[in-house]
């Protein structure tokens with residue numbers, strides 16, 4: 359299985375929870391008990407076992423374009439269109 | 442064994458589209474207007490048409506969309522976006538011109554403009570956001586409000602004996618000869634969002650190829666005025682809107698089929 363990671367731009371996050379409902383690895387959680395500068399509870403990646411596959415499903419549903427997705431790609435395949 | 446050549450390289454596979462500015466939107470949490478914006482921006486990036494695309498924005502929650510799209514943009518009077526888009530496209534023929542309109546804007550006050558833009562076969566594209574409600578003004582009944590749906594102006598549910606039946610706009614526009622492409626998609630799941638993007642891609646390509654009027658209707662959420670959470674709103678679209686507003690291709694003209702087949 360591919361590996362990867364995401365970076366959530368917390369300032370943009372409105373805490374809608376949609377990304378947490380679609381991640382197949384269930385590694386995005388709401389950081390309850392804390393709010394961002396807009397006053398929303400932000401989503402965070404909790405992935406100690408590095409289960410993120412870089413599938414980008416979270417980014418497809420995020421209405422606020424908060425999520426940048428990275429995937430680990432073999433150097434020999436890098437020239438291909440990956441997204 | 443991992444050779445040097447097959448070393449894994451951490452690569453960006455999804456990032457903020459160039460056709461969107463960095464300005465955070467004013468949309469409510471979980472509102473799928475944001476998804477619709479992103480899909481349109483991705484299509485514009487992939488077609489590499491950002492430098493000559495013009496967005497005509499509506500009155501409604503998307504009233505500030507000219508700040509969010511990293512494009513030339515104009516603000517139309519309520520419902521008049523197709524008329525403004527017509528003027529822009531006819532005077533600046535090399536531009537790709539699209540309207541982005543809600544169901545109050547397009548299906549109520551702007552009904553005449555959209556029908557006649559299609560009838561004239563204007564070579565413009567319309568992104569039609571159907572959330573079954575007037576979002577911006579506080580959740581009143583729209584022409585697209587479902588039978589029995591509670592809104593602030595139909596608190597006991599839309600009574601079709603009093604308020605008439607909802608308009609299926611895309612089916613209606615598909616009847617018009619000047620329309621080359623008229624389809625409905627939805628933003629309620631990852632799968633449907635991906636299908637929506639494909640349809641937007643086709644619609645913009647019809648314009649690039651000069652084939653006539655194109656419209657993509659997107660079933661969209663309004664968690665705030667529906668009074669439910671963002672995930673429940675997506676479920677509400679699937680359970681209530683999709684049965685009434687089927688996700689079909691209502692018109693794909695022969696010219697579009699030829700384009701799609703790569704001929």
Ligand SMILES: Cc1ncc(C[n+]2csc(CCOP(=O)(O)OP(=O)(O)O)c2C)c(N)n1
Nearest residue numbers: 500501502519543544545546574575576577
């Ligand atoms: C001439 C005129 N009439 C009425 C209004 C009030 N008004 C503002 S937005 C709107 C409808 C918005 O609903 P919709 O187009 O569905 O967009 P949404 O906000 O749901 O995205 C109305 C009736 C107005 N601004 N101008």
Ligand code: SF4
Nearest residue numbers: 381410411413414416
């Ligand atoms: S990229 Fe895929 S696996 Fe990784 S957090 Fe997003 S949805 Fe989950």
Ligand code: SF4
Nearest residue numbers: 371372374375377420
């Ligand atoms: S989908 Fe986007 S805005 Fe919503 S909680 Fe996740 S990161 Fe935040």
Ligand code: SF4
Nearest residue numbers: 468469472502576663
């Ligand atoms: S009122 Fe409804 S349509 Fe408008 S931004 Fe909020 S959720 Fe979206």
